[in-house]
Amino acid sequence: MGAVVGDSGSPRVDAESDFMRARRHQVLSALAARLRNDHDDVAQSMSFDDVVEALGRRGEHYAGTRVIPLDSIVGSVDKVRDFDRRFRPTSTRSRERWERLARASRTGEVIPPIEVYQVGDQYYVRDGHHRVSVARSLGVKLIEARVTVVDTFLRPVGVEQRSDLELKHWRRLMLERVPFTGEARAAVAVDDPFDYGYLAETVEAWATRTMHAEGAYMDKATMASRWYAEEFKPVVDMIEEAGVRGPDERPAAAYLRVAGERYRLIREHEWNAEVLEAVRKRRRKAQPPRPSDRS
Incomplete structure (x- = not known):
């Protein structure tokens, strides 16, 4: 040497x-x-x-x-x-x-x-x-x-330390339950590991309601693609337009938060402008006043 x-x-x-x-x-x-x-x-x-x-x-x-x-x-x-x-x-x-x-x-x-x-x-x-x-x-x-x-199964990126593995673990479990692909797979990313469990439950609940209403079975792949196209994308667009997504909040995290607030407010699964307005008012009340507002 x-x-x-x-x-x-x-x-x-x-x-x-x-x-x-x-x-x-x-x-x-x-x-x-x-x-x-x-x-x-x-x-x-x-x-x-x-x-x-x-x-x-x-x-x-x-x-x-x-x-x-x-x-x-x-x-x-x-x-x-x-x-x-x-x-x-x-x-x-x-x-x-x-x-x-x-x-x-x-x-x-x-x-x-x-x-x-x-x-x-x-x-x-x-x-x-x-x-x-x-x-x-x-x-x-x-x-x-x-x-x-x-x-x-997951792309081996973003694994720099042991604490990163928990997020990967829960994302893998979510994707095994709801097999998103392509654009949808990239869009349903969150920062809180436990949000992946909530996301999977939300998709499965939506599919159950839809199958009951339509009287037809939906396999996992169809469930994933239809939920993304018919529920997630339109709602995220509404959230953006209403201005209720935080500056650093991922779209999927914003969807889960707003969906939870919607159900607490109206006990319904409908989406409309009135729902988003109620969420926006609730968000304003929860935020402390800015320094300029106190003067």
């Missing part, structure tokens, strides 16, 4: 220094995170099983041996507590093995490829945690890996 970080000419001494430096950085990073009141999941390695369970596993295929960026390795299959998010060791338990690999790397020995699962543009270590840890400690940017690509 040639001269690397802290090269004193003695691979054994340098490997020991490498390990102590990695441990020191991990301890200081954990302390800084605690002082900032950061959530543990910001620094903790991501769990492959948790990510795939939240996104929904469809299948996998072996993609061969590749050279991948070390920065794109964010988690582990079974050692999430042994290394932090940057793969620094969280204890001295495997120090001997870590230093042995560091010496091998420093003396130019051939290091076998690691094994990883790829989910989107992120990688999770199946075998080779210590190799990843040593490589990152030595400032290496790329590593050879045998890659297995995992296909998921």
Whole structure:
């Protein structure tokens, strides 16, 4: 590998220094995170099983041996507590093995490829945690890996920390109950995980009322497409026109909020201008007066 970080000419001494430096950085990073009141999941390695369970596993295929960026390795299959998010060791338990690999790397020995699962543009270590840890400690940017690509039900985007998984989990459950596609699938996004449950219940209730009125059965795909076209889009347009959507409020969240207020106000499932006017008046009463209104 040639001269690397802290090269004193003695691979054994340098490997020991490498390990102590990695441990020191991990301890200081954990302390800084605690002082900032950061959530543990910001620094903790991501769990492959948790990510795939939240996104929904469809299948996998072996993609061969590749050279991948070390920065794109964010988690582990079974050692999430042994290394932090940057793969620094969280204890001295495997120090001997870590230093042995560091010496091998420093003396130019051939290091076998690691094994990883790829989910989107992120990688999770199946075998080779210590190799990843040593490589990152030595400032290496790329590593050879045998890659297995995992296909998921939800697109693997927006998964940066463990707390993101709850939102993905509930969105997946909602889409399994109500199989939105295309434009509709993108439109029914919310920020509160529990809103996905309310959304699924709302669609199913609408379908039940519609099937009862029409005297005909509606399958899940038809339910999703008809609710979006006949209920969601027209109502969201009314909400926009009435000016009752918050500045940062997603359309689906606005729909759920206004639909809930509508039912509390009139105990009906009808939509008209009077309903939106009542919602708007209720919203104004609930808002505190602006400074200019008090003068």
